[in-house]
Amino acid sequence: MTARILYGKEFAAKIREEARREAERLRRETGVTPGLAVVIAGHDPASEVYVRNKHKACDELGLFSLAVELPETATREELLAKIDDLNHDERIHGILVQLPLPKALAAAESEVLFRIDPAKDVDGFHPVNVGRLSIGEAALVPCTPAGCVRMLELAGIPIDGARAVVIGRSNIVGKPMMNLLLQRSATVTVCHSHTKDLAAITREADILVAAVGRPGFVTADMVKPGATVIDVGINRVAPKKLVGDVDFEAVSEVAGAITPVPGGVGLLTIAMLMQNTVTAAKLQMTK
């Protein structure tokens, strides 16, 4: 079998188009343009590229975007004060703090993220949003898992009643992915580094999500024929070479559908950030 390849570009374009249309409707009906603030402290080159891409995406969709740049030497108090300003800024509906923070601020990461007004928390990391997701209330959901699930829906891959296995239990990928799949009535198993006989569990999956951070971790013998395999992993194996967590060549001979790396899930994350910014604006308008 040769798997259907789920290219992120195709689905990201659809998600962006949905966000653009919703933003346009909101503007027409309320006069409000959804706005995103991206806060970056220091000069990490990779982070600067990510931030530029986020502003570019906002421009393309007609969203307002604000770059908030703090020096490497910014203090915890300065960063928290900036978040407070943005929480009160009516132009801003979504706030994102680019991670990682500079070393001197790393210990304050949770405090900084939890200072963001939950209604503006477009990364979905605030405990209020985590809680709302887990009890099935309207919530802002972390962009990567939200993008993966939207892609499954757009691709017409059934989730209701499917056996889903998620490898990885992080707060930004594994756990929200579990909740999103459960909400859509999949039967979900979450695996991690203490899981025994992992391959026996993954071989039962109709939908297998790998969020481990180890190149080539999922091999063909771990995959049920015809399964959908979502590879969230991003692993740099050489200066210019990225690979996922799945042995793409071998697994694509067994799976029914598979996401490539690069060119798969990674492209969905910014698209979903745009969608989350529009959703945040809509939720704030209806309050």
Ligand code: NDP
């Ligand atoms: P974490 O390191 O936070 O979590 C990795 C998870 O994998 C942990 O739960 C860990 O288990 C589990 N794990 C590690 N080794 C094994 C093993 N041998 N068997 C089973 N489970 C194992 O990573 P993240 O969730 O943040 O990210 C995962 C990957 O996704 C990374 O490659 C990251 O770069 C990528 N990523 C991609 C994004 C995108 O936009 N496409 C966005 C976010 C992440 P335990 O909890 O027991 O330690």
